[in-house]
Amino acid sequence: MSSGGETIGIIGAGWVGLVTGACFADLGHRVIVRDVVPERIALLEAGKVPIYEPGLAEVLERNKERMSFTLELSDVTDQADFLFICVGTPPTYSGDADLSAVWAVVDELPLLERRAILIMKSTVPAGTGEKVRSALEDRGLGHLGYASSPEFLAEGRAIEDFLHPDRIVVGSFDSADGKRVGALYAGIDAPIVYSDVPSAEMIKLASNAFLATRISFINEIANVCELTGADVEQVAEGMGLDRRIGPHFLHAGIGYGGSCFPKDVTALKQLAGNSGYHFQLLSSVIEVNELQKRRVIGKLEKHLGSLAGKSIAILGLTFKPDTNDMREAASIVLGSRLLAEGAEVKAWDPLAERDSYLHGAQICDSVLEAVTDADAAVIVTEWKELRELASETVRSAMRNPLIIDGRNLLDPDQVCAAGFAYDCVGRPGHCNTDSGKAKLSEPQAE
């Protein structure tokens, strides 16, 4: 850890802003975090964490002397020489990135005299930095430095990802600015990729698009496995051992979700389109992902016939475990499709907030409550609590002991031996097992 440190401003106290701020404080810097939501700042000032992220509370607590929180941008700009923009960039209706929060920050910057550096951590389309620089010049702030340092952390392991990244990317218009920004990360053992600004912006978008492509690819392989008798887990293991391919992001399931992959893939596709290029591959990646979420409906119908009047337990609502983030979660699509088919939906999740994501679904306090009298239980998020799902208690509570495992979380042999009918993704040899208690109708074509 370096001592002394710089004064860093963090603008936006969401996942990226809080983790970035807390970790920079941990590296020895002084950090001022600004958000526009008063409740968020009040919670932080009271020593509470407004999001669920493992380890974040501890890092904030041990650095509380070095951190402060404010609603005023001037508190940040008066003191900090490095201003990290960490605001949200959600998709617009057209799929382009909504940069209104980014522009709100740029427009609100006071007429600073000293040479602070503005650093974009939010994910933005390639070309944004050029536009920001030109807007700064128009406002008489052309002397400010500008850098792009996109964030690659994943929710649920964000602290670990920030402090032990595979690489740090710093794009800048002026290489001296780039070096000053790179020096802030001193203490982190990772290569720093110095680049121009558009390339740094594109590294982020291309990385997420490539990971999403791998997921859609293995999901299509899984679907073909189901038709040909191959087991996608064995296929993925055999593929992943090839050093040219590698083992990561080859886990078949019901599709990717979350606040980043869906929006970043679409934003890159739109960016290409707006620039005159049709990014055909990404169109397919997106379509495959949408269809993958819906394949669960076909699997349920295969076992249960019409879903009207059937009771279905959705187990896991968040887009992945160890987060309370519901953005673009597969459960939202699945739940609303089930309700549209006339099914009764009961849902359980240990962290998701009981808000309006699934209108019409009954939110349950326990797995047992959700599966009681259910005709099927669908594993949507691989929470560790679900590893023991195939128990005698659950089997006897269900009206029809059928588990659809959308994440290939369970061992098929154990589940079948426990008396459940079981279906999963791309592992056909073990699937479709009838149980004594299950009343299955004729299979239907998907």
Ligand SMILES: NC(=O)c1ccc[n+]([C@@H]2O[C@H](COP(=O)([O-])OP(=O)(O)OC[C@H]3O[C@@H](n4cnc5c(N)ncnc54)[C@H](O)[C@@H]3O)[C@@H](O)[C@H]2O)c1
């Ligand atoms: N969440 C992730 O896993 C992740 C990972 C890598 C990159 N990113 C990118 O980082 C950016 C931030 O993502 P996030 O998940 O932290 O978003 P978030 O929605 O959790 O947080 C954004 C925060 O910015 C605040 N905000 C909005 N306008 C503001 C303003 N003018 N001044 C100060 N604060 C303002 C909001 O109130 C909110 O607290 C996005 O571009 C995202 O794509 C996210």
